[in-house]
Amino acid sequence: MTIIAGSLVREYENLATIAASLLPKLKETLENLDIKFENKDSILKALDYVLPKQPFVPFISNAWESLFQKAIQLIIEDILSIVEDFSRENMGCVRMLIEFLLESPVYSETMREIGRKIKIPEIGSILELNSGTGRGSLEVAKVTGRKVIGIEADEKNVEIAKDYMELEKVNNVVFIHGDPLRAGRYVSEPIFAILLTSPITWLYDIESLVSKAYSLLEFGGTLYGSYPLREKNDYPNLIEPILKLFGGITPPNKTKIRWIIEREGFHKVSIQKAGPIYFFKASKI
Structure with a gap:
């Protein structure tokens, strides 16, 4: 049974492409991070499964998709503070990402x-x-x-x-x-x-x-x-490595x-x- 329309499915597939393009940078940042934390090994293992075969630049079709991309980039840049003292209620970058998802046209239409x-x-x-x-x-x-x-x-x-x-x-x-x-x-x-x-x-x-x-x-x-x-x-799911950074x-x-x-x-x-x-x-x- 169809729960959402095919047009919305394609929108989610496009967001997946944006997230996938940033996974190589996430892996590089984690590998260079000189501290151990609970999910590090499982995140790296998941990344080995879902990394794109070749780096690529995604097509960004609107301003919201650009903000979504920047939110994930900020998470990657702020990994050290995330893994040292994470709290979903207080972590600015994860709040930003979730709020972008909640404010997106595709989520509202869903x-x-x-x-x-x-x-x-x-x-x-x-x-x-x-x-x-x-x-x-x-x-x-x-x-x-x-x-x-x-x-x-x-x-x-x-x-x-x-x-x-x-x-x-x-x-x-x-x-x-x-x-x-x-x-x-x-x-x-x-x-x-x-x-x-x-x-x-x-x-x-x-x-x-x-x-x-x-x-x-x-x-x-x-x-x-x-x-x-x-x-x-x-x-692993494509976005599983990102969610595991926040205790997922x-x-x-x-x-x-x-x-x-x-x-x-x-x-x-x-x-x-x-x-x-x-x-x-x-x-x-």
């Missing part, structure tokens, strides 16, 4: 397209875990007209999201600062759609998030998510994610590849 597919009862609400700067929640709220609750661990992101909500005059969204894995503390109303679609989700254990989503969803509800899965167990774990492959979702109790699982990102949908019935 969330609008997912929003148009959501059909829930009149009494139901929509929940986004790891809502970041609020772009996804806001787009879905506009398209559906339904109440959307966004839960985000980074207080700065919550402040940004609330500013956007006020600026865009969207009154059917609530942003909460809290741990997405303890979302039950903040939600007391029936939830019929859960979104695990923010790039921030890629820094979390997807198995824990799927389990939390199942426990929060009402029967008849739907889960939508995205994650940089491996194609096969021994073949080795992702499951596309067969394992289906098993995780179905084991939790979900049915009607659909998975769609878009560049290095896999989108998935499942129902609780």
Whole structure:
């Protein structure tokens, strides 16, 4: 089943090309870094799998893609401070990269397209875990007209999201600062759609998030998510080395994610590849 349109898939493939062009520089920087840290060896091993055969300069078609490229370059330049004292909430370069992803036209259109597919009862609400700067929640709220609750661990992101909500005059969204894995503390109303679609989700254990989503969803509800899965167990995802710099774990492959979702109790699982990102949908019935 198609979750997002082919035009959006091509956009994600283009972003993958930009990221891939910078991987040789990432490897060179890591090899010249004269300190050991927990993920260094696994990052270098992953890079050996995903490095392009020849260096190349990607085609940059718009200003946002140029900013995306610069954000990754800043991460590479700032690797020393990342590995010495990383905190996702306080690290400027990773916040910049994630915010660029959340502010991108392709991400906004992805969330609008997912929003148009959501059909829930009149009494139901929509929940986004790891809502970041609020772009996804806001787009879905506009398209559906339904109440959307966004839960985000980074207080700065919550402040940004609330500013956007006020600026865009969207009154059917609530942003909460809290741990997405303890979302039950903040939600007391029936939830019929859960979104695990923010790039921030890629820094979390997807198995824990799927389990939390199942426990929060009402029967008849739907889960939508995205994650940089491996194609096969021994073949890393293109952006896996970058995510591991920020404490990301080795992702499951596309067969394992289906098993995780179905084991939790979900049915009607659909998975769609878009560049290095896999989108998935499942129902609780």
